[in-house]
Amino acid sequence: MEALSNKNKGKVLLRAEGLERKFGGLTAVADFSFELREGEILGLIGPNGAGKSTTFNLISGFMPPTSGSLSFLDQNITSKNATHISRMGLIRTFQHESLLSEMSVADNIIIATTHRLKSQAARLEKMQETAKLTGLEDHLEVMAGSLPHGLQRMLSIAIALAAEPKVLCLDEPLTGLQGAEVGAALDLFEMIRSELGITILLVEHNMRAVMRICDRILVLNHGRLLAAGTPEEVSQNQLVIEAYLGHKK
Ligand SMILES: Nc1ncnc2c1ncn2[C@@H]1O[C@H](COP(=O)(O)OP(=O)(O)O)[C@@H](O)[C@H]1O
Ligand SMILES: [Mg+2]
Structure with a gap:
């Protein structure tokens, strides 16, 4: 059998076809297809x-697309709500913090375990593991x-993992992380993928981190x-370079 490139291994988990979201006269996401x-x-x-956060809102069921379709694990999720989609196993974090700030770290994490884990002991164990x-x-x-x-950023990831x-x-x-915190977060994401086997979709403006x-x-x-491609392809793409330079103040 032909050796598969590392970049093209797994099966498709999530597929968007012709995704579109309008807000009144503004088209935030237009004809966006990806796997x-x-x-x-x-x-x-x-x-x-x-349109990055809007795309997250669409795929996680926080708002419906105005047209296009979404499938996750071979099921059509286009009109499914956020609870349904998260229970299927697609979990998102928010650009702005969404923690229960008056509750302890432990309780914030435990709440996220309650759908999957029924016994208190299992919930505690999961909480300690993710913490x-x-x-x-x-x-x-x-x-x-x-x-x-x-x-706080780590806690939102712990809640998602739980x-x-x-x-x-x-x-x-990575927003607001300082110095060594950035590298530690990236190491964590790599570990989440390689050791926990979790697939990651990452929106991030720190280009060096994204490329790495x-x-x-x-x-x-x-x-x-x-554009779409490997970090190398994308960073050399003329359209991408122009789009970014065009937005520089
Ligand atoms: N709930 C909303 N209502 C109206 N306009 C929105 C809403 N959410 C996002 N937008 C608009 O959609 C466009 C894309 O926003 P967003 O997806 O947040 O971009 P990004 O995450 O890439 O910075 C922006 O023009 C934004 O103002
Ligand atoms: Mg955003």
């Missing part, structure tokens, strides 16, 4: 306002809102797919 394959880290990049992975094991009793920013996703969609997870960690990258501009 997310099992085991990959797929980057989704583009200038501010390109350890994300460097939160010494902060379990701290109120989420009192954590330093970097640990739900045992098949696909993890991260919306600008992603197998493939999709570039959105004004809601449309501008």
Whole structure:
């Protein structure tokens, strides 16, 4: 059998076809088709306002597309709601923090385990495991809102992991992280993929990070797919270079 390139391995987990989302007269996402394959880290990049977070809202069921279709695990999820899609195993984080700030770190994580795990012991074990992975094991009793920013970002990832996703969609997870925190977060994402076997869709504006960690990258501009390819292909693409330079202040 022909050896498969690492970049093209797994089967398609998520497929978007002709995805479109309008807000009144504004088209935030237009005719966007892509596939997310099992085991990959797929980057989704583009200038501010390109439609990245809207794409996350569509695929995770937070809002319906105005046209186009979505399938996840070979099921049509186009009109499914966020609860349904998250229970199928597609879990997203938010660009802006969405923690229960008056609750402890431990409780924030435990809540995310309750759908899958029925026994309190299993929930506690899962909570401790995800807290350890994300460097939160010494902060379990701290109120989420009192954590330093970097640990709040880690907590949102811990909450996502506690739900045992098949696909993890991260919306600008590196924002506000300092120095060594960025490298540690990237190491965590690589570990989530290689050791937990979770497929990752990553929206991130830190280009160096995206180039380091992603197998493939999709570039959105004004809601449309501008380019797709390996980090090398995308970074050398003239349209991509122009789209980014065009947005520089
Ligand atoms: N809920 C909404 N209502 C109206 N316009 C929205 C809404 N969400 C996003 N938009 C608009 O859609 C476009 C894409 O936004 P967004 O998906 O947040 O971009 P990105 O995440 O790439 O920065 C922007 O022009 C934004 O103002
Ligand atoms: Mg966004």
